[in-house]
Amino acid sequence: ELKVEQNPLFLSMQEGKNYTIYCNYSTTSDRLYWYRQDPGKSLESLFVLLSNGAVKQEGRLMASLDTKARLSTLHITAAVHDLSATYFCAVDGRRGATNKLIFGTGTLLAVQP
Amino acid sequence: DAGITQSPRYKITETGRQVTLMCHQTWSHSYMFWYRQDLGHGLRLIYYSAAADITDKGEVPDGYVVSRSKTENFPLTLESATRSQTSVYFCASRTPTWEANEQFFGPGTRLTVL
Numbered sequence: 001e002l003k004v005e006q007n008p009l010f011l012s013m014q015e016g017k018n019y020t021i022y023c024n025y026s027t028t029s030d031r032l033y034w035y036r037q038d039p040g041k042s043l044e045s046l047f048v049l050l051s052n053g054a055v056k057q058e059g060r061l062m063a064s065l066d067t068k069a070r071l072s073t074l075h076i077t078a079a080v081h082d083l084s085a086t087y088f089c090a091v092d093g094r095r096g097a098t099n100k101l102i103f104g105t106g107t108l109l110a111v112q113p
Numbered sequence: 114d115a116g117i118t119q120s121p122r123y124k125i126t127e128t129g130r131q132v133t134l135m136c137h138q139t140w141s142h143s144y145m146f147w148y149r150q151d152l153g154h155g156l157r158l159i160y161y162s163a164a165a166d167i168t169d170k171g172e173v174p175d176g177y178v179v180s181r182s183k184t185e186n187f188p189l190t191l192e193s194a195t196r197s198q199t200s201v202y203f204c205a206s207r208t209p210t211w212e213a214n215e216q217f218f219g220p221g222t223r224l225t226v227l
């Protein structure tokens with residue numbers, strides 16, 4: 001059974017600092033997705049990572065995928081308050097059958113001024 | 114409106130009542146999904162559908178029923194609501210490419226079962 005773990009679950013950081021959120025998963029998969037959720041809102045797709053070594057960047061966020069280590073990271077550079085949200089990673093449930101996503105429990109990011 | 118919509122956005126019901134949550138998408142995506150979101154559990158898949166008249170169970174299907182008579186609609190029914198089904202429910206649809214399973218989510222329905 002595929003399990004997806006994120007850490008930390010809660011991250012309080014100051015504006016201007018850098019930090020990394022980690023997403024580990026338990027079985028082979030080469031597709032990983034990052035989503036953002038603001039309080040009381042829906043999920044917004046941030047990154048789609050489709051192969052080992054994939055790296056995507058958007059503004060102050062950079063996501064990478066290491067399929068051999070079964071690890072994805074979401075790196076935050078020079079955090080700003082607007083990045084405060086909950087971030088989820090999700091992994092395809094079955095290799096080659098892209099029907100199901102298994103979500104991590106999320107990382108609540110609070111950026112303090 | 115283009116995109117994916119859900120109705121109602123908020124619903125309060127009583128234990129034992131039947132409730133139907135609606136989901137509508139305008140992209141003609143073949144795949145659609147229902148998730149529930151609870152604190153400490155993230156999102157868990159309830160049911161999904163690959164096309165009209167094709168549905169399959171997800172992680173937590175018990176107590177729920179789905180149908181898909183038209184591509185654009187994917188209603189979720191709680192046949193006899195229980196308090197444990199109090200949750201936020203999200204509908205999603207998937208891009209049609211085979212390379213990626215990027216899913217796009219509706220605004221959610223907050224359901225309270227008293």
